[in-house]
Amino acid sequence: xxxxxGATSAPAKFEPQKLRIYGIVGSLVGxxxxxxxxxxxxxxxxxxxxxxxxxxxxVMGANAVRRVCSYGIGTGVPSIGMLALGMGIVAALFGLNLxxxxxxxxxxxxxxxxxxxxxxxxxxLIANRVMGFNIPVMEEGLTDLxxxxxxxxxxxxxxxxxxxxYSSIVADVLNxxxxxxxxxxxxxxxxxxxxxxxxPDEKQDRTLVNGVMVGxxxxxxxxxxxxxxxxxxxxxxxxxxxxxxxxxxxxxxFRLAKRDAAAVVGTGLLPPSAL
Amino acid sequence: xxxxxxxxxxxxxxxxxxxxxxxxxxxxxxxxxPAAMAQATGIGTGTVQLAAGCGLTGxxxxxxxxxxxxxxxxxxxxxxxGAMIMIDATMLTGSWIYAYAVGAPFASxxxxxxxxxxxxxxxxxxxxxxxxxxxxxxxxxxxIGALMGGVGGAMIYYPLMLINGNPAMSAxxxxxxxxxxxxxxxxxxxxxxxxxxxxxxxxWPTAFRSCxxxxxxxxxxxxxxxxxxxxxxx
Numbered sequence: 001x002x003x004x005x006g007a008t009s010a011p012a013k014f015e016p017q018k019l020r021i022y023g024i025v026g027s028l029v030g031x032x033x034x035x036x037x038x039x040x041x042x043x044x045x046x047x048x049x050x051x052x053x054x055x056x057x058x059v060m061g062a063n064a065v066r067r068v069c070s071y072g073i074g075t076g077v078p079s080i081g082m083l084a085l086g087m088g089i090v091a092a093l094f095g096l097n098l099x100x101x102x103x104x105x106x107x108x109x110x111x112x113x114x115x116x117x118x119x120x121x122x123x124x125l126i127a128n129r130v131m132g133f134n135i136p137v138m139e140e141g142l143t144d145l146x147x148x149x150x151x152x153x154x155x156x157x158x159x160x161x162x163x164x165x166y167s168s169i170v171a172d173v174l175n176x177x178x179x180x181x182x183x184x185x186x187x188x189x190x191x192x193x194x195x196x197x198x199x200p201d202e203k204q205d206r207t208l209v210n211g212v213m214v215g216x217x218x219x220x221x222x223x224x225x226x227x228x229x230x231x232x233x234x235x236x237x238x239x240x241x242x243x244x245x246x247x248x249x250x251x252x253x254f255r256l257a258k259r260d261a262a263a264v265v266g267t268g269l270l271p272p273s274a275l
Numbered sequence: 276x277x278x279x280x281x282x283x284x285x286x287x288x289x290x291x292x293x294x295x296x297x298x299x300x301x302x303x304x305x306x307x308x309p310a311a312m313a314q315a316t317g318i319g320t321g322t323v324q325l326a327a328g329c330g331l332t333g334x335x336x337x338x339x340x341x342x343x344x345x346x347x348x349x350x351x352x353x354x355x356x357g358a359m360i361m362i363d364a365t366m367l368t369g370s371w372i373y374a375y376a377v378g379a380p381f382a383s384x385x386x387x388x389x390x391x392x393x394x395x396x397x398x399x400x401x402x403x404x405x406x407x408x409x410x411x412x413x414x415x416x417x418x419i420g421a422l423m424g425g426v427g428g429a430m431i432y433y434p435l436m437l438i439n440g441n442p443a444m445s446a447x448x449x450x451x452x453x454x455x456x457x458x459x460x461x462x463x464x465x466x467x468x469x470x471x472x473x474x475x476x477x478x479w480p481t482a483f484r485s486c487x488x489x490x491x492x493x494x495x496x497x498x499x500x501x502x503x504x505x506x507x508x509x
Contacts, residue, residue, distance in 0.1 A: 074465035076307065079323045079458045086454030093448055094496040100503050119492055123455070126485045131463055166503055174443045183447070 012204045016063055020144055023060025024113065027053045027151035031109055035164045044162030044230045048241045051222055054155035054186075055215040055245070061148025061190035062211035066204065068141035069194055073133070077198065080145065081191020085183050087123065088149025091116035092157070095150070100166035108164060112150050120146025145190070152186040153179075156218065159238065160225045178225040185218035206256040213253050216246030285434035286494040293456045293490025295427030297482045300326055300460035301475075302420025303362065304413035307467045309405070313379045316406030316413060316469050318369055322461030323454070326424065328365065330453045333358035333425030334446055337432050341442075351429045358425025362417050366409050373408040381408030385473050391415055406469070416470025428453055440502045448500075452493050459485045 030053010037046035061084060069077050095112020099105050123146070124139030135141075157179070158164055161172035173179050193211040194202070219242030227235030258264050258275075266275050303325055306317025318325060336357025340350045373379050382399035383389065384406035389396060391412045400406050409417070431452050435445035463482040468475050 073462060075323070075458070075461045076321050076466065078321060079461055082323045082327070082454045083458040086451040086458070089447055089451035090455075090493055090496065093444065093451075094500060097500045097503065101501060115496065122492060123459070123489060126459065126488055127462060130485045130488075131459075131481055133462070170441065170444065170503075174441065174447065177443060179443070179447050183450075 012063075012067075014063070014204060014208070016067060016140070016144070019060050019063045020147075023056045023144075023148060024151070026056025027155050028109060028113075029053060030056065031151075031155050031158050031164065032106070034158055034162075035106070038162055044234055045237070047159045047162045047226065047230065047234065048219070048223075048238045050155045051159035051219045051238060051241065052245070054152045054159070054218075055212050057148045057151030057155065058186070058189045058211050058215045058218075059208050061145050061152070062193040062208055063204070064141040064144035064148065065191055066194045066202070066207055067137050068135060068145075069198065070202070071133075071135045071137075073135075077195040078187075078191050081187045081195075083123070083142075084145040084149035084190055085153070085187040086149075087116055087119055087146040088151075088153045088186075089179070089183060091119060091146065091150040092153040096154070096164075096166045096169060105165045108166065109151070109154050112154060113147055116146040116150040117143050120144070148190060149186065152189065153182055156182045156186060156222050159219070159222045160229055162226075162230055162234075172229045173225075176225075176228070178222075178229075181221050181225060182218075185221045189214040189218050201260055203256070203260055206253065206260060209249055209253045209256060213246055213249035216242050216244075216249060218242070219245060282498050285438060285498050286491070288434040289431050289452065289494035289497055290487065290490045292427040292430030293452055293493065294483060294486050295423045295430065296326070296330070296453055296456040297460040297486030297490075298479055299420045299423030299427060300457055301464060301468060301479050301482065302416045302423065302471055303329075303468070304366075304409060304417050304470050305461070305464070305467055309467070313373060313377045313407045314404040315467060316381075316383050316385070317409065317467065318366060318417070322464070322466065323458060325362070325365070326453065326457035326461070327450075329358040329362045329421045329424050330428045330450065330457070332361035333421075333428040334432055334449055334453075336425070337429035338442055338446060341433065341436055347433055350433055351426050354429025354432070355422045355425035358421040358428065359418055362421035363414075366414055366417055370409050370414075377407075379407035381410045382406050383410045383412065383469055383472070385469050386412075390472050412472055413470045416472070419471070427456075435497060438498055438502075439500050444500075448497060452490065452497070455489055455493065456486045459489055 034046045034050035091112045096108040099108030120143040124142035127133045128138045157173045161168045193207045197207045223238030304317035305322045306315045309315035310317045311319030333354040337354035340353035380399040382396045384400050431449040460482045
């Protein structure tokens with residue numbers, strides 16, 4: 001059940017418009033930079049850049065979840081994360097396939113992004129007009145969410161396959177079933193932050209830091225998949241990158257949790273120095 | 276891509292599949308977090324988890340049948356049976372826990388008499404709760420919902436397989452369409468419902484319209500995907 005945080009408008013330090021631009025540009029730059037560097041060097045060493053790029057999209061998505069769900073949608077936060085990834089997977093496959101049909105694989109993410117933004121807006125319209133949610137940020141939030149899901153799926157797919165070509169993504173990510181791992185880990189990275197932090201004391205920076213932290217765990221997961229597709233060393237590289245991101249943001253998140261807590265007391269399970 | 280009469284049939288099949296999923300969700304007794312604490316009637320988890328569970332089982336069953344035949348009817352039937360087995364197993368084992376571990380009598384707070392067994396309900400509803408466990412009517416309703424969800428999932432999967440010929444891609448694409456429709460339907464019932472006897476069930480036309488629009492947009496792009504020869508990979 002969703003408990004409304006700030007019922008009317010959740011206080012935000014970072015404007016959603018700014019996060020949207022960072023999210024879209026950051027993810028696209030990550031995807032294309034990884035692909036260009038991989039092609040230039042003839043290796044798949046730089047695939048982890050795409051995995052890091054996905055984190056920008058995740059932050060944009062987590063912020064959209066936060067904005068929409070603070071009104072209370074009645075079904076729990078996970079539903080909206082799964083909706084985001086459901087829209088994202090359709091858009092990603094459609095975009096990559098259409099790009100391949102035109103013979104321009106690099107166009108795939110752009111087509112997918114445009115389709116997903118339109119579709120997200122339409123679903124938002126349906127939710128508000130047909131179902132009568134009357135949440136003012138619904139259209140905007142679902143547009144962001146759909147785009148974030150698409151960018152996360154494409155970026156992590158590139159991180160596993162090492163290339164943007166449709167045929168290698170189908171062979172390395174879809175036929176192997178790794179897409180299911182991206183689906184769930186990406187969904188968690190987008191839906192979990194607000195699900196874990198919701199409540200009257202929810203703070204935007206704490207929620208978003210949590211999103212990057214879960215994104216780091218997702219990179220570890222894509223790294224495990226990359227062990228099979230790119231070999232031992234490159235897979236391990238991605239796992240280490242994911243672990244470093246997770247650790248850095250976990251420590252940061254812990255600091256913010258202590259900042260927002262009324263008091264931090266030990267129960268004896270952890271040594272006092274760990275608190 | 277070639278637009279022909281079969282393309283229109285594919286679009287219709289995907290839209291009907293999406294609608295079946297959306298309406299099927301209204302039959303499943305979703306209790307959400309309160310039901311997990313035996314304070315509401317239904318299965319103690321959210322719609323999305325239940326839809327994902329029965330949808331994926333249905334898809335797996337339908338995919339298995341599709342590997343041996345191209346006939347639509349056995350594929351739909353297998354998908355329906357797979358989803359029904361999954362949700363019935365969930366409700367049955369959940370009922371054991373509610374009956375023998377939690378110790379709650381099964382009662383619905385939405386009706387005075389169970390429409391199927393005719394048993395009186397209010398005396399068994401604990402004060403401060405909105406029913407407990409999974410009464411007979413909810414069990415039957417859930418089975419009907421799983422049937423519709425399973426047929427819907429198989430009906431989405433079948434045309435996708437014919438269009439792109441890749442089982443993995445069809446499955447994940449079908450899951451995407453499935454999730455969109457299931458979440459829209461679960462928003463319509465605001466998270467919890469007991470089954471076809473629940474007053475909230477009367478809201479299904481809203482979900483019908485929403486899922487119709489969403490499925491149509493998804494179906495349009497689904498038929499644009501064409502098989503492209505793949506090479507390399509693992």
